Amino acid sequence: MPAVSIVIPMKNEAENVAFLLGEIAEACAALDSHEVIVVDDGSTDATAAIVADMMKTDPSLRLLRHPNSGGQSAAVHSGVLAARAPVVCTLDGDGQNPPAELPKLWAPLLADDTGRLGLVAGQRVGRQDTASKKWASRAANAIRSRLLKDGTRDTGCGLKGFRRDLFLTLPYFDHMHRYLPALFRRDGWEIALVDVSHRERHAGTSNYSNLQRALVGAHDLIGVSWLIRRRKKARAAEELPHGN
Secondary structure, three states: OOOEEEEEEEOOOOOOHHHHHHHHHHHOOOOOOEEEEEEEEOOOOOHHHHHHHHHOOOOOEEEEEEOOOOOHHHHHHHHHHHOOOOEEEEOOOOOOOOHHHOHHHHHHHHHOOOOOEEEEEEEEEOOOOOHHHHHHHHHHHHHHHHHHOOOOOOOOOOOEEEEHHHHOOOOOOOOHHHHHHHHHHHOOOEEEEEEEEOOOOOOOOOOOOHHHHHHHHHHHHHHHHHHHHOOOOOOOOOOOOOOO
């Protein structure tokens, strides 16, 4: 069993995939074992073909394909379902999340001996985005933080690490990847926040616009707020052995 599974949602990232996977291999060199799962989310370019070719020489590499685009949360969810490791780390497929930051995510989770840490979330420092994108993100994060009180300044960062078993108990919905700190806190798990670097796209263009993010964000925010208000008051029951 691998110690860590790296899940990467990708859509039309043919120009980035080989570059990004090379950097991930370097970042994971210190691990005893790992796997990298690329989830091709309905790409119409050569993304899947490039990954399939790289799999011939890299046994740690796996490829999942959505026949139609389901969005980033759907791709992450498919990757986590397929993951074989107890710890999963995610990063965006556009290359803006440096893979060298991945050890900051898995190290606290692998070292946790309390069983209380559920999520390690990256917080971007020095974002390399357009002014309009950064402004829209700051506004959305401010609204989200005030409403959900999740203690997180940046939920849009793709660099996240979490326990696979806990992630799969969370309510699944489209765009849930942007609300993981609130969802883990909702169920009583501890989260850790780590500063991570950010960089410009290696190649290609974004699959989403500021307007698209804003339109879905308002609807999702209301739904997550509802989920938090109606959270369970107790965790799953533990069955005791005979004789107790």
